Amino acid sequence: MADTAADDAPEAGAVAVYKRIFKEVLESRPSGMRLRLAHAMGKNRSFVSQISNPAYPVPIPVQHLNTIFDVCHFPPQAKAAFLRAYARAHPRRVGRLSEGSHERALTLHLPDLGSAKRNAELDTLLQEFTRRLIGIMREK
Numbered sequence: 001m002a003d004t005a006a007d008d009a010p011e012a013g014a015v016a017v018y019k020r021i022f023k024e025v026l027e028s029r030p031s032g033m034r035l036r037l038a039h040a041m042g043k044n045r046s047f048v049s050q051i052s053n054p055a056y057p058v059p060i061p062v063q064h065l066n067t068i069f070d071v072c073h074f075p076p077q078a079k080a081a082f083l084r085a086y087a088r089a090h091p092r093r094v095g096r097l098s099e100g101s102h103e104r105a106l107t108l109h110l111p112d113l114g115s116a117k118r119n120a121e122l123d124t125l126l127q128e129f130t131r132r133l134i135g136i137m138r139e140k
Contacts, residue, residue: 014089016054021082023052025072033072040071042127060086062093 026033026048034048041047041064051060060068065086069079087094108126113119 014085015057015059018082018085018089019052019054019056019060021078021085022060022068022072023054025074025078025082026052029072037068037071040067042131059090062090 026037034045034052038045038048050056050058051064068074074082083094110119110122113122
């Protein structure tokens with residue numbers, strides 16, 4: 001039983017390979033890319049740091065791959081190498097990549113509410129509203 005569980009878990013070394021590629025692409029981009037990527041994924045910047053660090057065995061969730069490729073502007077060779085490494089680490093997940101829904105970005109210009117706390121609250125409310133609205137629209 002323990003052997004089966006070990007076979008299902010991605011090998012830490014295989015995960016580190018694609019994370020190294022991701023980290024190299026991320027580090028070649030302008031400053032602020034981690035924050036932009038976090039916003040695009042609806043996550044915190046620390047989540048991006050964790051999924052881009054080869055030292056952490058946490059896999060990158062397949063639903064975020066297209067967003068990562070789009071926001072970080074992966075060069076074609078790096079994307080191909082990343083996908084090969086990802087397929088070796090997670091053979092069952094790669095098929096879901098093409099099935100996944102594609103996202104698009106929309107930029108909103110909002111007023112400055114006068115404090116970082118209030119601006120962050122508004123950003124969070126709009127993100128949550130959007131997630132819920134999309135969930136309702138997908139049910140139809």
